[in-house]
Amino acid sequence: MTSEIKKVVPLVTTRFNNTLLVQLPPRLTVIEAISFRQSFQQWVEDANITKIILDFGHTTIIDSSGIGSLITNIKSAKTKNIELTLWSVNPQVKLAFSLVGLDKILHIEANTDATIPTASRKSQQRPPLTHPSVRSPIKRTIDILGAIVGLSVTAVLFVPIAIAIKLDSPGPILFSQTRCGWMGRRFRIWKFRSMVTNAEALKSTVTNQAAGAFFKNDHDPRITRVGRFLRKTSLDEFPQFWNILIGDMSLIGTRPPTTDELEKYDISNWQRLDVRPGLSGEWQVNGRSKILNFEDVIKLDLRYQENWSLGYDFKLILKTFIVIFNKDSGAM
The missing domain is CATH 3.30.750.24 (STAS domain)
Structure with missing residues (x-):
């Protein structure tokens, strides 16, 4: 460069x-x-x-x-x-x-x-030129079909998950948060709640183990007992199939940053937003729980952009399932 x-x-x-x-x-x-x-x-x-x-x-x-x-x-x-x-x-x-x-x-x-x-x-009326994956009608079709299947599974699991969340910790079943997607556009992401209700207010009391513009703590005390299971199995992410269906996200892409993370970005870091954020991606299948440096996240995101193809997406989807069902993989 x-x-x-x-x-x-x-x-x-x-x-x-x-x-x-x-x-x-x-x-x-x-x-x-x-x-x-x-x-x-x-x-x-x-x-x-x-x-x-x-x-x-x-x-x-x-x-x-x-x-x-x-x-x-x-x-x-x-x-x-x-x-x-x-x-x-x-x-x-x-x-x-x-x-x-x-x-x-x-x-x-x-x-x-x-x-x-x-x-x-x-x-x-064409979208701004950033990355070919954003303009691919086939990728968008795969996203829609995947989101429909994912939402069907979510509907089946919703009641038992909702009961478990309510019995474990008082508060709403779903958690929503403003995230930044393609080109920095803000959208509301949805998850099954895995933390206590005042988690955002308590964030400043938790040590950030990561270096750079993202937050991570392997033993975050704000996570509930049921929440740890939901994260371990990635079930907390299932409501995001709705985000995929309406076009905020893709099945495969980059991790959508929070608004306060984006405030810390250098100009070059914005490159990771040239694609739609994904439910899964390079970071999630290549040791998410072990990556503590934001620059390593950037390298993985740019590697995805450089290598992207529909075949590469399918490869990452397959690796996602392998990670989920690997008991030693940790949270995805």
Whole structure:
């Protein structure tokens, strides 16, 4: 990656009075996003700049890293009380903004058309280009069929699991939490409750054994007795088949981070959000219980993106079943 970063063309900027006009590149992916973030940090430190205009007129491709750099830069601009305005945003880029709600936060100046228009109205509705798995109709069909089967099994197991949860610990049967999915889009994930009801409030009292932007404790005292069994067998994850059915998740993908984890991400870490999050994936079948370094999680996520194919998904699905039925595998 070092050699690639050296090839990044510096951003073209124009200064007039207290305003800085920045022309963004045709692609705003991980390499360009890192450079954009570093440059933006320098611009906001200039006490004479009160407004920054980002010209997206040439930008046709933006991925999750580009979105991540923009979110980080928005915060930096607010901290320095610098007005941030966007010009000439391509419909594809606007669609990416809408996935994470940036279209409601950013000031996109009216009557500025993109320099490179999309070819047709149909092309404007295509999802932002990040990873081929997101655009695969076959993968989506497999997800839907798998979700239907999974929800059928969940319906059969629901009553005994619900009774066990209620007898073991007072509170709701299901647990929901806001997670970040493809391109950083927020969604509500569902699980069978495996912790005490005030687990989120107690999180700060539990030692994090992991290094980096995720949380893990092998002996988390917030987990109930029934919860440990549900996690051991991965039954707590079964309600997520609903998330798969409605398109928030996939059968195979990356682990969806929490919102506070995403706050700790470096720009390059956002690459893992170029695919839909999965019920299972490389991290889950390759020693989840033993991986304590976030950088190792990133490597597994990127390995999945590099090796992805429908056959590779089926291979990971098979390995998932092997892990679940291996009594020594630990929580999936």
